[in-house]
Amino acid sequence: MRCEVVAVGTELLLGQVVDTNSAWIGDRLALAGIDCHFRTTVGDNQARIASALRIALDRADAVIVCGGLGPTTDDISREAIAEALGVTLVRDLPMVERIRELFQARRREMAPSNARQADRVDGATFIPQERGTAPGLICPVGDKVVYAVPGVPYEMTEMVERAVLPDLKRRLGPSAVILSRMLRTWGMPESTLGEMVAGRIEALEERSNPTIAFLASGIEGLKVRITAKASTEAEATAMLDSEEAELRAVLGDVVFGIDDQSMERVVAGLLVERGLTLGVAESLTGGLVGSRLAEAEGASAWFRGSIVCYDSKVKFGLLDVPEGPVVSAGAAEAMARGACKALGSDAGVSVTGVAGPARQEDQPVGTVFMAVALNGKVESAEAHFPGNRQHIRQFSTISVLDMLRKRLLASPASADG
Amino acid sequence: MRCEVVAVGTELLLGQVVDTNSAWIGDRLALAGIDCHFRTTVGDNQARIASALRIALDRADAVIVCGGLGPTTDDISREAIAEALGVTLVRDLPMVERIRELFQARRREMAPSNARQADRVDGATFIPQERGTAPGLICPVGDKVVYAVPGVPYEMTEMVERAVLPDLKRRLGPSAVILSRMLRTWGMPESTLGEMVAGRIEALEERSNPTIAFLASGIEGLKVRITAKASTEAEATAMLDSEEAELRAVLGDVVFGIDDQSMERVVAGLLVERGLTLGVAESLTGGLVGSRLAEAEGASAWFRGSIVCYDSKVKFGLLDVPEGPVVSAGAAEAMARGACKALGSDAGVSVTGVAGPARQEDQPVGTVFMAVALNGKVESAEAHFPGNRQHIRQFSTISVLDMLRKRLLASPASADG
Numbered sequence: 100m101r102c103e104v105v106a107v108g109t110e111l112l113l114g115q116v117v118d119t120n121s122a123w124i125g126d127r128l129a130l131a132g133i134d135c136h137f138r139t140t141v142g143d144n145q146a147r148i149a150s151a152l153r154i155a156l157d158r159a160d161a162v163i164v165c166g167g168l169g170p171t172t173d174d175i176s177r178e179a180i181a182e183a184l185g186v187t188l189v190r191d192l193p194m195v196e197r198i199r200e201l202f203q204a205r206r207r208e209m210a211p212s213n214a215r216q217a218d219r220v221d222g223a224t225f226i227p228q229e230r231g232t233a234p235g236l237i238c239p240v241g242d243k244v245v246y247a248v249p250g251v252p253y254e255m256t257e258m259v260e261r262a263v264l265p266d267l268k269r270r271l272g273p274s275a276v277i278l279s280r281m282l283r284t285w286g287m288p289e290s291t292l293g294e295m296v297a298g299r300i301e302a303l304e305e306r307s308n309p310t311i312a313f314l315a316s317g318i319e320g321l322k323v324r325i326t327a328k329a330s331t332e333a334e335a336t337a338m339l340d341s342e343e344a345e346l347r348a349v350l351g352d353v354v355f356g357i358d359d360q361s362m363e364r365v366v367a368g369l370l371v372e373r374g375l376t377l378g379v380a381e382s383l384t385g386g387l388v389g390s391r392l393a394e395a396e397g398a399s400a401w402f403r404g405s406i407v408c409y410d411s412k413v414k415f416g417l418l419d420v421p422e423g424p425v426v427s428a429g430a431a432e433a434m435a436r437g438a439c440k441a442l443g444s445d446a447g448v449s450v451t452g453v454a455g456p457a458r459q460e461d462q463p464v465g466t467v468f469m470a471v472a473l474n475g476k477v478e479s480a481e482a483h484f485p486g487n488r489q490h491i492r493q494f495s496t497i498s499v500l501d502m503l504r505k506r507l508l509a510s511p512a513s514a515d516g
Numbered sequence: 517m518r519c520e521v522v523a524v525g526t527e528l529l530l531g532q533v534v535d536t537n538s539a540w541i542g543d544r545l546a547l548a549g550i551d552c553h554f555r556t557t558v559g560d561n562q563a564r565i566a567s568a569l570r571i572a573l574d575r576a577d578a579v580i581v582c583g584g585l586g587p588t589t590d591d592i593s594r595e596a597i598a599e600a601l602g603v604t605l606v607r608d609l610p611m612v613e614r615i616r617e618l619f620q621a622r623r624r625e626m627a628p629s630n631a632r633q634a635d636r637v638d639g640a641t642f643i644p645q646e647r648g649t650a651p652g653l654i655c656p657v658g659d660k661v662v663y664a665v666p667g668v669p670y671e672m673t674e675m676v677e678r679a680v681l682p683d684l685k686r687r688l689g690p691s692a693v694i695l696s697r698m699l700r701t702w703g704m705p706e707s708t709l710g711e712m713v714a715g716r717i718e719a720l721e722e723r724s725n726p727t728i729a730f731l732a733s734g735i736e737g738l739k740v741r742i743t744a745k746a747s748t749e750a751e752a753t754a755m756l757d758s759e760e761a762e763l764r765a766v767l768g769d770v771v772f773g774i775d776d777q778s779m780e781r782v783v784a785g786l787l788v789e790r791g792l793t794l795g796v797a798e799s800l801t802g803g804l805v806g807s808r809l810a811e812a813e814g815a816s817a818w819f820r821g822s823i824v825c826y827d828s829k830v831k832f833g834l835l836d837v838p839e840g841p842v843v844s845a846g847a848a849e850a851m852a853r854g855a856c857k858a859l860g861s862d863a864g865v866s867v868t869g870v871a872g873p874a875r876q877e878d879q880p881v882g883t884v885f886m887a888v889a890l891n892g893k894v895e896s897a898e899a900h901f902p903g904n905r906q907h908i909r910q911f912s913t914i915s916v917l918d919m920l921r922k923r924l925l926a927s928p929a930s931a932d933g
Contacts, residue, residue, distance in 0.1 A: 393802025
């Protein structure tokens with residue numbers, strides 16, 4: 100089964116908005132075992148949307164039209180679909196009432212233009228709206244189908260998950276199950292990681308199932324994705340488990356988590372297991388380490404806070420760092436100890452260094468010192484990161500959290516917390 | 517003149533990579549006054565790339581094929597272009613030598629597969645490579661043209677700027693200049709902003725030049741983009757100036773900057789003008805306020821640091837916040853004063869509130885108190901933000917910086933710094 104996406108919006112063509120919707124839909128289609136050979140992006144022009152839709156429908160069994168369902172005059176996907184299918188639009192009065200109610204529930208008046216969102220392509224059924232005011236559409240075309248969904252990501256993703264993918268899977272019939280798992284790593288350059296995994300990729304090449312792919316994701320680390328295809332979910336899961344074990348045997352502790360286990364969630368789990376609280380002292384990262392830690396839900400149970408000591412005087416004053424060079428292992432160690440003391444935490448991490456654009460204390464841009472204070476012992480490390488100011492701050496953040504992760508792993512969880 | 521982009525890469529269709537290249541090219545084409553009506557994304561399959569190219573060439577005067585110029589067997593854009601144009605590929609021996617030299621300069625051996633990058637579509641000319649090993653191609657097709665450029669953004673952008681856009685402009689001949697300017701705003705919901713600007717949009721509707729577009733950008737605020745078309749750059753700039761003045765008259769001080777003037781850069785400029793240093797005390801934002809401020813280059817001149825007091829005890833201990841409710845105007849005010857004192861800064865800002873998922877101190881999720889301490893006077897404000905944990909933290913960050921901006925604007929720059 101083949102499905103194409105037609106992404107609608109002049110702002111996409113002009114580059115004012117990067118099209119993340121189509122990437123998201125492409126990922127979901129692939130995981131459902133549905134082939135996607137082409138994607139078309141088209142502006143807010145009725146004849147051109149209709150033309151793109153006809154070309155797509157000629158090549159594929161299903162087309163998802165994404166965007167152009169809003170209330171304003173440049174939202175014309177409904178009209179264009181009707182034109183391409185050679186049918187009319189019918190205003191659905193119960194749907195007009197439904198939209199009016201949605202506005203009333205938000206204590207707002209429905210603008211007359213919103214009634215356009217209740218126009219239904221003749222022969223189509225609505226996908227009820229749950230997040231926005233625009234309903235989606237399922238338009239059968241012989242044994243093919245056209246879906247229309249809103250372009251707002253928050254509305255689109257919910258509607259595709261709830262209605263479009265289930266409808267596609269029903270049409271596809273019994274089929275292979277495709278599952279994937281992401282191994283998340285940090286501490287190894289992409290090329291080294293590639294060489295380490297090369298043996299596994301070669302071993303899998305012949306039957307090409309499961310497959311392995313790489314993805315560099317900045318502050319989120321480097322991801323290794325395993326995708327397995329089988330006739331049942333249990334079989335696909337077993338394949339993922341087996342390949343994960345093979346990869347972990349090769350990669351060791353650079354794998355810090357899987358799927359949505361971000362570095363801060365992993366660190367949070369280890370701290371909670373050990374009943375420890377954490378304090379941070381950070382300089383070049385400006386608050387990024389604290390901000391990442393606070394993203395973990397329930398952080399208030401273990402995250403005390405962070406002293407962002409951008410100015411050296413703050414390091415000397417609040418953190419008891421001895422006066423002298425602040426881009427140094429000694430300063431990082433004093434900062435980690437100072438964080439524990441000032442914030443009243445069991446463990447402390449620190450990071451200080453040169454984000455650029457200029458050298459500092461005669462150290463080149465990218466030089467970073469990190470330290471972890473745990474169980475009365477402080478350890479520090481020096482790193483040299485490539486890239487611009489933003490890269491260096493991001494790499495510093497994930498690196499110091501990874502250093503803490505490894506220290507925590509080496510310090511067993513105590514029974515009494 | 518019409519130009520289309522054909523983006524090549526199975527990873528784009530699968531959603532493993534978001535296609536930022538096409539957005540970048542779209543932006544550049546628009547600014548050059550070249551229309552772009554369609555974009556096609558296609559996987560690494562020769563017949564399908566050739567088919568997409570034929571469809572694009574039928575609709576447009578020029579096509580930019582982006583990606584698929586690498587050395588591996590799935591890089592087949594060269595073969596597909598030759599197939600679509602009905603010509604052969606010619607291996608260019610001087611280009612093979614050039615690529616070999618590039619490898620030698622990096623002290624690496626050229627793999628035999630890299631010789632494929634020296635294959636030229638018959639009748640085409642090379643665009644010399646400056647950043648990677650793959651040259652680009654300019655393939656004339658009657659009075660139309662097909663360009664091929666690498667998919668690596670770092671290589672693509674340089675080659676498009678240096679060779680593709682100049683060639684397109686030469687073909688376009690003397691043409692209109694298109695310029696745009698972004699007004700960046702904060703403090704007004706998108707619908708209210710839309711209503712305020714509606715009068716200007718109506719006034720411009722008839723001649724549709726300049727035009728006005730909206731863009732919601734999370735922590736970056738809401739953007740209003742003016743685009744003007746004229747026969748000279750001076751004329752286009754004058755149109756932008758005039759429309760900017762009209763919009764500013766309507767919008768007032770919700771406009772905090774233009775183009776790349778982020779909120780933190782604007783605040784940085786005002787602090788430097790007034791010779792003031794800044795300290796932050798932040799709770800639910802976890803370090804995001806400090807992290808944004810530290811993104812401004814030269815921040816060390818005025819940014820002292822931030823006390824991330826996630827735990828209430830840190831508020832009471834380090835910031836002298838009186839024990840009691842911490843989601844309150846009083847706590848925010850004490851935090852702003854405490855930031856100045858603890859960090860030794862002239863001005864202080866603070867933010868405390870409920871990011872969720874649960875209520876806190878019986879206050880609903882999204883309740884936020886902010887304060888600014890400046891010239892011995894502390895002012896606070898209460899806000900209620902919608903959305904999830906991440907939205908609330910982002911909106912809190914830009915809001916407290918906007919509050920500081922308005923206080924600074926009301927406090928004149930002193931002559932003695």
